[in-house]
Every structure is written in C-alpha cells, then in structure tokens.
Amino acid sequence: MARTPLIAGNWKLNLDHLEATHTVQKLAWLLRDAKHDFTKVEAAVMASFTSLRSVQTLIDADKLEIKYGAQDISEHASGAYTGEVSGSQLAKLGCDYAVVGHSERREYHGESDATVAAKAKAAFDNGIVPIVCVGEGLDIRKAGDQVSYTLAQVEGSLAGIPAEQAKDVVIAYEPVWAIGTGEVATPADAQEVCGAIRGKLAELYSPELAAGVRVLYGGSVKSSSIAQLMAEPDVDGGLVGGASLDPEEFAKIVRFLE
Ligand code: PEP
Numbered sequence: 001m002a003r004t005p006l007i008a009g010n011w012k013l014n015l016d017h018l019e020a021t022h023t024v025q026k027l028a029w030l031l032r033d034a035k036h037d038f039t040k041v042e043a044a045v046m047a048s049f050t051s052l053r054s055v056q057t058l059i060d061a062d063k064l065e066i067k068y069g070a071q072d073i074s075e076h077a078s079g080a081y082t083g084e085v086s087g088s089q090l091a092k093l094g095c096d097y098a099v100v101g102h103s104e105r106r107e108y109h110g111e112s113d114a115t116v117a118a119k120a121k122a123a124f125d126n127g128i129v130p131i132v133c134v135g136e137g138l139d140i141r142k143a144g145d146q147v148s149y150t151l152a153q154v155e156g157s158l159a160g161i162p163a164e165q166a167k168d169v170v171i172a173y174e175p176v177w178a179i180g181t182g183e184v185a186t187p188a189d190a191q192e193v194c195g196a197i198r199g200k201l202a203e204l205y206s207p208e209l210a211a212g213v214r215v216l217y218g219g220s221v222k223s224s225s226i227a228q229l230m231a232e233p234d235v236d237g238g239l240v241g242g243a244s245l246d247p248e249e250f251a252k253i254v255r256f257l258e
Contacts, residue, residue, distance in 0.1 A: 003214050005230065006170060006237035007254045008044040008131060009244025010071065010099060010218070020051035021058045023247055028064045030251035034258070038065040042237075043254045044097055045244065046071045046131075049085050052093045060094070069097030069128065072105060075118035087126030098123045099239075101157055102133045103176045113156025120157065124165040131170045131239065132157050133218070134197070138177040146175065150193050151200045163205045171197055171215045172239040178219025180241060184229075190217040191232035198234050223252035230256055 015023060024045060031043065044067035047055050055068050074084035090098060100123065101116035111119075116132065123130040134153040136146040150173065158166060173193050178185050194215045201210035217229050218239030229235050244250045 003212065003236045004039070004042055006042045006044065006214055006216060007226075007250075007256075008046060008069075008097065008170075008172075008216065008237065008239050009250055010046045010102070010239055010241045011048065011244060012071065012104070012241060013048065014245055015048065015051060017051040017054040020045075020047050021054045023245070024055055024058055024064070024066060024068075025062075026247035027251055028062065028066055030247055031066070031254060034251070034255055036251075036255060041254055041257060042067060044068060046097065046099050052090070052095065056094045067096040069095045069099065069131070071099045071102065073098040073100060073119050073123050073128070073130075075115060075122050077122070087122040087128060090123075090128055091126040095128050097131050097170070098128050099172075100130045100132050101153075103135060103174060103179060106133075107176075113153055114159065116157040117159045117161065120161055120169065121165075124161065124168070129168050129170060131172050131216070133172045133174050133239070135172075135174040135176055135179075135193075135219070137175075141175060141177060146193055147196045151196055154197055154200050155204060158204065163209055166201070166205055167209050167212060169213055170237075171201075171213065172218045173197060173215060174218035174239060180220070182220050184220040184222070184225045185217065187228045187232050187235075190229055190235050194232065194234040194236075221253065223249055223256070226253045226256040 100119040120130040136149045140149045214236040216237040221238040221240045
C-alpha cells in the first residue's frame with residue numbers, strides 16, 4: 001500500500017506566535033518556489049498552543065498546503081483540569097495532528113503508556129491524527145532490548161484504540177539517545193525498529209492496516225541524513241526537532257526526493 005511520506009517539524013518550546021507565522025511563511029515560500037508537490041511528501045509543523053491560532057489564520061488566508069498540529073493534547077474533554085487543552089479546542093483551531101507521548105513528556109511529565117493511549121483516543125475522537133512517539137533510552141539500546149521495549153510501548157500506547165481509528169495513526173520511532181544529540185540512528189537501526197513496529201501493528205490489528213500506517217523516524221534528522229533514512233522500506237517520514245526551526249533546512253528535508 002502506498003504511504004505518503006510525512007515530514008513533521010516539532011518546534012518544542014520555541015517560537016512565539018510572530019516567529020511561528022514568519023517561519024511558516026518562509027517555509028511556504030521556499031516550497032512554493034521549489035514547486036513542491038505536497039501529494040508526494042506531506043509537510044507539517046507542530047507549534048506551541050499559543051501559536052496555533054496565528055498559524056491557522058495564515059494557512060487559511062493564504063491557502064497553504066502545509067499542515068499543522070499541537071505538541072500535546074489533554075486526555076480529558078473538559079472540566080477542572082487547569083492548564084490542559086482539549087481535543088475539541090484543538091479541532092476548532094484546525095489542527096490536523098497532535099503529538100502524543102513524546103519522550104520529553106514521558107520523562108518530564110511522567111506520562112505512561114496508558115496516558116498516551118488516552119491522549120491518542122482524545123485526538124481521534126476529535127478528528128485529529130495522533131503522532132504517537134515511542135523509542136528506547138540509551139541503557140535499553142546498550143542492552144540490545146530496543147525492539148522489545150519499543151513494541152511494548154506501541155502496544156500500551158494504542159490500548160483501546162479500535163482499528164477504525166488506528167488505521168490513521170502515525171507512529172514516530174524516536175530513540176531517546178538520538179533526540180537533540182546530533183547522533184542520528186543509522187538507517188539500519190531505524191529500519192530494524194520501524195519494521196518491527198509495522199509487524200506489531202499487523203499482530204495487534206491486521207497486515208492490511210499495518211501496511212497503511214505511517215511510521216516515522218525521529219532523532220537528529222537533518223537534510224544530510226533524511227534521504228538515506230527514507231530509503232528504508234519501513235521508514236515513512238521524519239519527526240524533526242531542531243532542524244525544523246530553520247525553514248531553509250526544513251524545506252530541504254521536506255524536499256528529500258530532489
Ligand atoms: C524531536 O523533538 O522529536 C526530535 C526528534 O528532535 P531533534 O530532531 O532535535 O533530535
């Protein structure tokens with residue numbers, strides 16, 4: 001089954017709403033100048049909550065084909081959850097995606113697989129595609145347990161998600177030791193785990209469903225490394241942190257086919 005590659009930028013805690021709109025505008029100009037075909041490679045940015053309304057306004061006004069989303073989503077629909085942002089609020093802001101279970105949220109906010117699954121469900125229930133992040137730390141990699149560890153995260157993070165929703169999920173394999181370190185996984189390392197994730201999806205759901213799900217690699221992706229990673233059969237795109245803050249570099253990553 002043909003899977004449209006997705007290059008998604010994760011801006012993390014960077015860019016105020018003015019910087020965010022400038023970055024989207026510049027990215028759009030670069031991709032327009034290059035006559036980028038968004039049906040061949042999808043491009044998206046994951047902005048801070050405070051920037052989403054401005055990004056939405058710009059993208060709608062200029063009819064840009066760049067997609068966007070949030071970096072987190074509440075598992076709750078409404079109520080006494082101070083500081084949380086719900087799926088329906090994000091849907092009203094036109095979010096296509098929401099990142100859930102990023103390793104930084106798992107580590108600094110104690111998010112468990114069950115929380116990640118609840119957030120993924122909240123996204124789906126509001127028409128937002130969750131980008132579910134999984135991946136092992138250095139100790140697990142050194143012990144050679146990266147596949148079993150990551151597959152357990154996949155299973156736990158999709159618990160209770162029915163096939164009708166899971167068919168649209170995006171999984172991002174992000175080995176924690178590669179995030180923000182400049183140390184990108186080798187294409188073979190990425191393929192080993194991304195392929196195993198697809199196998200797990202086949203086991204949890206069906207081979208047909210697994211064949212349609214996009215599995216991204218994330219961890220120090222740059223324009224110099226993306227093409228080799230994308231040459232692997234089970235790598236369907238990238239979740240890009242630091243390099244997505246520079247529109248020129250990010251546009252080059254989106255244009256990896258050139
Ligand atoms: C990320 O934050 O998801 C990420 C992969 O970051 P970086 O590309 O900077 O390693």
